[in-house]
Amino acid sequence: MRRTEFEMTPAEARAFLATQTAFHLASTTPDGAPLLRTLHGVVVDDYLAFHSAPKGEKTGAVGRAAVAVAEELVATVPSTFFDPVKACPATTYYRSVAVHGVIEELTDPAQKARALQALMEVLQPGGGHRPITHDDPMYRAAVNGLLVAGIRLDQVAGKAKLAQNRKPAEVAALLTSLWQRGEPGDPRAIALVRAANPGAPTPAFLAAPPDVTLHPWLPAAAADEVAALLDGTYWNTGFTRAELAAAQRGSTAWVGATDAAGAIIGSARAISDGAKRGWIYDVIVAPAWRGRGVGQAxxxxxxxxxxxxxxATVMLGTRDAQGLYAKFGFVDVAARPPRGFATTDMVRVR
Ligand SMILES: CC(C)(COP(=O)(O)OP(=O)(O)OC[C@H]1O[C@@H](n2cnc3c(N)ncnc32)[C@H](O)[C@@H]1OP(=O)(O)O)[C@@H](O)C(=O)NCCC(=O)NCCS
Known part of the structure; x- marks a missing residue:
């Protein structure tokens, strides 16, 4: 790769592939014409595997050189983030992984069934079907009849263009610009750009107490850790850990704090329409970290x-932490009923 600062490590490239389901596959037909297909693929047994009808165009590509690519747009970056006048700095940040090799037909029925089942698991995570196995009479004919092919993961090249070519101070300014712009993918883009530029200074909006890192976005996998912190708090009585985790993932804003080892030590979330009404929930700091400014951050x-x-109106309920929220302008709702506040609050409880 010409720009080595953007190159993913092999482990990063494989991890990225494993999260992707849609690929572009480029190859040639037997008469040498170019072939380009978009397909669902899955990593199985060190192959990027995909399936098709046995008589499709992809069948003709078996045994031929091919490249499969998955890519993800992380953020479009306007020129104005870097220059007030000149158009040239406009760019996009993205991650992209290419697998070069030869298309091989996977003929072992057990391996074919594993690939098809793996596809089901990523594309139909809710399940609801009998798992695909090669010796199940219900699936045997289908497994035998389908073409399952793959490219061995020998030549995997990944590029993550995430501002690694920028000076540390420029990265910090970029993070602030993304936060201020605030398009739906921007909090996640901030997390990815930050992870790719560990030497960049912390921007002011993420200023945190010593040994603490604030996160403007959390991956879904962090929900279980946050649910564990929330389990047993007085306002979550009667909710399961799974419900608490789902509530974090389902929020419009979900932020967190980690310690130096990367463990979650605090979190807060909100559901908000962005204009009229929002509600803050589940502000929590791990007991060992309380009293150091993490809750305020x-x-x-x-x-x-x-x-x-x-x-316009942000609400919350608390039994005893009024002093914390008063620092941010919160007052008792009776003292200042917000615009459009109903005279009778009504509720439906499941
Ligand atoms: C409430 C909580 C999130 C605060 O987090 P924290 O990291 O300990 O708080 P901070 O160190 O940032 O400071 C909180 C500030 O609010 C004040 N405060 C007022 N009432 C408070 C309360 N009940 N609990 C904690 N702080 C309170 C503190 O005195 C402090 O102000 P100060 O720095 O001027 O003394 C944390 O104690 C916690 O997780 N508690 C259990 C869960 C909870 O009650 N969550 C709130 C539900 S609405």
Whole structure:
């Protein structure tokens, strides 16, 4: 790769492939014409595997050189983030992985069934079907009849263009610009750009107490850790851990704090329409970290989140932490009923 600063490590490239389901496959037909297909693929047994009808165009490509690519647009970056006048700095940040090799037909029925089952698991994660196995009479004919092919993961090249070519101070300014722009994918883009540029200074909006890192976006996998922190709190009585985790993932704004080892030590979330009404929930700091400013940092960050910051009325309920929220302008609702506040609050409880 010409620009080595963008090159993914082999492990990063494979991890990225494993998260992708849609690929472009380029090869040639037997008469040498170019072939380009978009397909669903899955990593199985060190192959990027895909399936097709046995008489399709892809069948003709078996045994031929091919390249399969998966890509993800992380953020479009306007020129104005870097220059007030000149168009040239406009760019996109993205991740892209290419697998070069030869298309091989996978003929072992057990391996074919594994590939088809793996596709089901990523594309129909809710299940609801009998797992595909090669010796199940219900699936035997289908497994035998389909073409399952793959490209061995020998030549995997990944590129993550995430501002690694920028100076540390420019990266910090870029993060701030993404936060201020606040398009739906921007909090996640901030997380990815930051991870790719560990030497960049922390921008002011992510300023945190010593040994703490604030996150404007959390991956779905962090929900279980946050649910564990919330389990047993007085306002979550009667909810299961799975429900608590789902509530984090389903929020419009979800921020967190980690310690130096990367473990979650605090979190806050909000659901918000971005204009009229938002509600903050589940502000939590791990007991060992309380009293050091983490709760305030999380509250500030969730209120500043693009999904919340322009919202006219932000509400929350608390039994005893009024003092914390008063620092951010919260008052008792009876003292200042918000615009459009119903005279009778009604509720439906499942
Ligand atoms: C409430 C909580 C999130 C605060 O987090 P924290 O990291 O300990 O708080 P901080 O260190 O950022 O500071 C909180 C500030 O609010 C004040 N405060 C007022 N009432 C408070 C309360 N009940 N709990 C904690 N802080 C309170 C503190 O005195 C402090 O102000 P100060 O720095 O001027 O003394 C944390 O204690 C916690 O997780 N508690 C259990 C869960 C909970 O009650 N969550 C709130 C539900 S609405």
């Amino acid at each position: 999380l509250t500030r960050l969730v209120l500043d989140h693009p999904a919340v910051r322009a919202t």
